[in-house]
Amino acid sequence: MTVRTRFAPSPTGYMHIGGMRTALFNWLWARHNEGQFILRVDDTDQQRNLDEALAPILHAFRWLGLDWDEGPEKGGPHAPYFQSKRGHLYRQAVELLLQQGKAYRDFDPPEVTQADREAAEKEKRPFLNIRRSLDLSDAEREQYLAEDRPHVIRFLVDRESKVEIDDHIRGHVEWDCGLIADPVICRGDGSPLYNFATVVDDAQLEITHVIRAEEHLTNTAVQAMLFDALGYARPEFAHIPFVAAPGSKEKLSKRTKKLEKYRTSPQFQKLFQIADDVLPKIGLKPGEEMNPVMVAYYEAVGFLPEAILNGLSRLGWSFDDKTENMSLDFVTEHFTLDRVVKGPAGLDPDKLLAYQEYWMGQRSVEEKVDACLPFLEKAGYIDSPIDAAEVRFVTHLVEALGDRIKLFSDILQYDEYFVSDADMTYDEKAFEKRLRKPEEAGMLLREFREELAAAKSFDADELDALLHEWVDSKGIKIGQVIHALRVATTGKPAGPGMFDCLALLGKDRCLARIDRALEQI
RNA sequence: GCCCCCAUCGUCUAGAGGCCCAGGACAUUGGAUUCUCAGUCCAAAGACAGGGGUUCAAAUCCCCUUGGGGGUACCA
Numbered sequence: 001m002t003v004r005t006r007f008a009p010s011p012t013g014y015m016h017i018g019g020m021r022t023a024l025f026n027w028l029w030a031r032h033n034e035g036q037f038i039l040r041v042d043d044t045d046q047q048r049n050l051d052e053a054l055a056p057i058l059h060a061f062r063w064l065g066l067d068w069d070e071g072p073e074k075g076g077p078h079a080p081y082f083q084s085k086r087g088h089l090y091r092q093a094v095e096l097l098l099q100q101g102k103a104y105r106d107f108d109p110p111e112v113t114q115a116d117r118e119a120a121e122k123e124k125r126p127f128l129n130i131r132r133s134l135d136l137s138d139a140e141r142e143q144y145l146a147e148d149r150p151h152v153i154r155f156l157v158d159r160e161s162k163v164e165i166d167d168h169i170r171g172h173v174e175w176d177c178g179l180i181a182d183p184v185i186c187r188g189d190g191s192p193l194y195n196f197a198t199v200v201d202d203a204q205l206e207i208t209h210v211i212r213a214e215e216h217l218t219n220t221a222v223q224a225m226l227f228d229a230l231g232y233a234r235p236e237f238a239h240i241p242f243v244a245a246p247g248s249k250e251k252l253s254k255r256t257k258k259l260e261k262y263r264t265s266p267q268f269q270k271l272f273q274i275a276d277d278v279l280p281k282i283g284l285k286p287g288e289e290m291n292p293v294m295v296a297y298y299e300a301v302g303f304l305p306e307a308i309l310n311g312l313s314r315l316g317w318s319f320d321d322k323t324e325n326m327s328l329d330f331v332t333e334h335f336t337l338d339r340v341v342k343g344p345a346g347l348d349p350d351k352l353l354a355y356q357e358y359w360m361g362q363r364s365v366e367e368k369v370d371a372c373l374p375f376l377e378k379a380g381y382i383d384s385p386i387d388a389a390e391v392r393f394v395t396h397l398v399e400a401l402g403d404r405i406k407l408f409s410d411i412l413q414y415d416e417y418f419v420s421d422a423d424m425t426y427d428e429k430a431f432e433k434r435l436r437k438p439e440e441a442g443m444l445l446r447e448f449r450e451e452l453a454a455a456k457s458f459d460a461d462e463l464d465a466l467l468h469e470w471v472d473s474k475g476i477k478i479g480q481v482i483h484a485l486r487v488a489t490t491g492k493p494a495g496p497g498m499f500d501c502l503a504l505l506g507k508d509r510c511l512a513r514i515d516r517a518l519e520q521i
Numbered sequence: 522g523c524c525c526c527c528a529u530c531g532u533c534u535a536g537a538g539g540c541c542c543a544g545g546a547c548a549u550u551g552g553a554u555u556c557u558c559a560g561u562c563c564a565a566a567g568a569c570a571g572g573g574g575u576u577c578a579a580a581u582c583c584c585c586u587u588g589g590g591g592g593u594a595c596c597a
Contacts, residue, residue: 008597026522044597064558069588110595114594117593117594121522121523122522124522126522126524127523150595152595154560170525170526173525173526175524179523179524181593183594184594184595186595187595188595189595191595193594194597198597214525214526214527214590214591215590215592215597216597217525217526217591217592218525218540218592218593219592221525238565239526241526241527242590242591244590246532248590249527249528249589249590250589250590251591261540267531267532267548277541292526312531314533314546315533316533316534317534318533318534318535320545320546321536321546322535322544322545322546323546324534324545324546324547341533342526343526343527343528343589343590344527344589344590345532345533346532347533348547348548352547353547354548355547361560378565403559403560403561404558404559404560405559410537445567467556478556485556487557492557492558493557493558494557494559495559496557496559497555497556497557499556511585
């Protein structure tokens with residue numbers, strides 16, 4: 001049998017990183033088995049513009065390279081793939097249950113049910129529906145219906161039985177149905193509830209494996225009963241651990257209140273800091289839809305899809321006891337459900353950054369340049385359209401930067417190569433330490449300036465030789481002048497090799513900046 | 522309250538009775554290299570939640586306790 005898995009996002013306008021991990025595991029299982037991966041949109045409560053709310057989600061899938069075989073924009077043999085357009089299927093299923101006496105119309109107003117529930121809790125016993133509507137005579141029932149009395153439809157749980165499933169990850173799990181309240185399957189307005197719609201859809205879409213986060217485990221009892229009652233074959237279940245907030249075992253949440261907490265968490269704050277530093281520069285705003293809980297954030301600040309995929313794959317799954325860096329192809333080949341762990345896995349920003357460094361190291365200079373250019377352009381550091389000279393310059397910069405570029409947006413930290421000599425800012429502390437404090441700094445810098453001015457070539461290797469010969473001839477150490485030179489020309493205490501920096505800037509800019517620094521000492 | 526799930530270094534994990542006085546990775550700390558930073562290399566520190574069983578032998582199996590988490594909706 002062909003393996004068919006699905007991911008069913010609600011069109012909310014953003015893609016949660018934890019949801020992405022669930023989607024990834026579904027995708028992996030389908031691809032590993034040469035099966036199909038289906039995207040179905042759970043838009044039962046359609047309040048906003050669907051296209052607008054769905055676009056960022058589909059974009060996240062595309063960015064990561066997770067394709068779907070059936071679903072929005074693609075269609076498929078079981079279309080439509082939007083729950084809002086599948087009403088007839090749910091109605092048909094409800095009708096069937098009603099006819100067979102497996103579901104009933106519950107005319108109890110919500111307040112009554114609520115009171116029953118509170119009474120149960122007070123007495124420390126599990127809540128079970130009183131099922132008053134079951135005692136109605138046919139005549140009464142017909143009268144209620146005729147007068148359009150509001151009611152919901154509940155599934156009639158067989159309290160004598162028990163439900164059991166054999167979950168791929170949790171193993172054997174069972175529930176005593178005598179403890180399960182009759183779930184509402186249709187609202188007062190006739191619309192289906194998630195638990196019900198999902199069963200009808202999974203069956204109709206011929207889903208073979210339901211892989212979802214652990215928070216749905218409890219729902220599975222009801223869903224399993226529903227599959228059985230409707231005469232559908234049950235899919236296999238795999239309840240994977242949810243993605244926890246960094247340093248915790250709590251489900252990673254998108255709620256604003258939690259976001260504020262994450263922002264100050266020692267493990268998480270690094271990623272928020274990146275957002276605060278980078279996003280404003282490129283015209284984006286950190287906020288509810290752009291933060292480290294959302295996939296869009298990672299793309300926006302210049303993470304590599306490979307790194308996110310690698311990090312997400314290793315969240316709750318491992319290949320063996322040593323392999324850490326894995327491509328999507330590698331994971332696809334080796335992904336199995338039995339290697340998924342049971343405990344919740346905290347998202348680890350440091351580890352994510354480490355994967356990022358690894359995958360960035362696999363990229364060629366050209367690839368890095370291509371990805372850095374848009375950041376420079378959006379930040380206004382280079383003009384658009386970008387001309388060939390700028391591409392050449394950025395290529396040299398990226399070469400000089402080497403491993404220092406971890407995120408593509410890191411290029412924005414090197415603004416000194418894009419601003420005018422007059423606009424470059426000096427790091428105050430560095431200026432003090434390297435230029436004002438050492439007594440000989442100004443003098444040495446002034447002398448070496450003349451060497452630079454006379455230099456025939458401004459190539460890094462020759463500059464290297466020039467400075468070395470000069471310090472040798474003066475009998476001083478390179479450290480006595482090079483730091484002053486660095487701060488004077490770049491404004492910063494740290495950066496690429498000094499001679500790369502000088503070569504990058506060129507003679508005129510170096511001299512102008514040295515002159516400016518000398519004046520300010 | 523009730524139901525369900527989970528439990529190895531700070532974090533992600535390896536471990537399916539002897540190979541484990543527990544392995545790897547990230548983070549941390551020290552050292553080496555360099556003009557700084559990044560990187561790289563070397564090294565160190567760091568865990569089987571507790572208690573009972575079962576067994577010749579338990580991180581691994583069973584039970585209890587504790588702790589953590591999820592669900593308890595006319596949300597998904």
